[in-house]
Amino acid sequence: xxxxxxxxxxxxxxILALLSAYFSYLTNTHTKKELNKMNEKTTFSVxxxxxxxxxxxxxxxxxxxxxxxxxxxxxxxRFLDLNYEPEEINQIxxxxxxxNIEKLLDSEKRNVKEYYxxxxxxxxxxxxxxxxxxxxxxNLKEAVLKVNIGLDHDFYTQIEEIENKSDFTVLVNKYxxxxxxxxxxxxxxxxxxxxxxxEQARNAFEELVSAAKLExxxxxxxxxxxxxxxxxxxxxxxxxxxxxxxxDTYSARPxxxxxxTGLAVDVWSEGFHEITKTDAKWLEENSYKYGFIVRYTKxxxxxxxxxxxxxxxxxxxxxxxxxxxxxKIAYDEYYDLYLK
Ligand SMILES: [Zn+2]
Numbered sequence: 001x002x003x004x005x006x007x008x009x010x011x012x013x014x015i016l017a018l019l020s021a022y023f024s025y026l027t028n029t030h031t032k033k034e035l036n037k038m039n040e041k042t043t044f045s046v047x048x049x050x051x052x053x054x055x056x057x058x059x060x061x062x063x064x065x066x067x068x069x070x071x072x073x074x075x076x077x078r079f080l081d082l083n084y085e086p087e088e089i090n091q092i093x094x095x096x097x098x099x100n101i102e103k104l105l106d107s108e109k110r111n112v113k114e115y116y117x118x119x120x121x122x123x124x125x126x127x128x129x130x131x132x133x134x135x136x137x138x139n140l141k142e143a144v145l146k147v148n149i150g151l152d153h154d155f156y157t158q159i160e161e162i163e164n165k166s167d168f169t170v171l172v173n174k175y176x177x178x179x180x181x182x183x184x185x186x187x188x189x190x191x192x193x194x195x196x197x198x199e200q201a202r203n204a205f206e207e208l209v210s211a212a213k214l215e216x217x218x219x220x221x222x223x224x225x226x227x228x229x230x231x232x233x234x235x236x237x238x239x240x241x242x243x244x245x246x247x248d249t250y251s252a253r254p255x256x257x258x259x260x261t262g263l264a265v266d267v268w269s270e271g272f273h274e275i276t277k278t279d280a281k282w283l284e285e286n287s288y289k290y291g292f293i294v295r296y297t298k299x300x301x302x303x304x305x306x307x308x309x310x311x312x313x314x315x316x317x318x319x320x321x322x323x324x325x326x327x328k329i330a331y332d333e334y335y336d337l338y339l340k
Contacts, residue, residue: 201315218270280310300330
């Protein structure tokens, strides 16, 4: 055989091997699923000998997969009273969050079938999801995400006060306020002590600056922690200069700035009053290695309500910064999908 034919033959063999491995994987998981099904106990076997047993639901109990959750049996009765089908009850317990289950038990029967695959769905927001989907012509998954962020309401409306203000993962945006929160572990940056970040973010930032320097990227901080009072004076100044609508696109209202967390820093290129394109590109591709993300991009400006800010870095810690970087989504979306 010629070289080319040998190559082709071995290529085909490799494909065949891969395919057969894939099929055996499929059949294997299938059998495992079947086995699990056989081992599943139904609610009937347990509820039968308890005072919760209701004769009229005998048939339904047999079709409901037993769960270990406390109060499960009592809840099954409640769901059956509300006219849920056994299969629906199985799906509800298999897919929905605890908070949703409790809300369902507390209301009239609702059709939540289409939400089973949407993990961040919230029963309380069903009307808003439907309305958003109708007015924005998008799929349900997107509607859930957008509504959860708050985007069906105008920025700076329906504002909630943040509970986990000192968490490294705290979400601060136009719907979530820090109030007059002040971090307790601010430390000065080595570049100039007038700039401060929380200790862990400070150390990570120093590391980032040194690493950048090794690759001929010289950056320096020009704004780091900002107190509630300072943000007030800054925002008022911008409003006086540009008007509220414009100021809102680049400056946060007091209580809504990431700078108030002590976890955000704005950087300029050394020798410039801006971040150069090359340096911005380096930050975009490398910040996550030190636990930072570029928080406001041109892709996410409709979600964050801010213009593209390649100079604004937000500390999240390495694991989450890497994950956000890889998923290429706004932190507001990431927070709703994975951290809430
Ligand atoms: Zn900033």
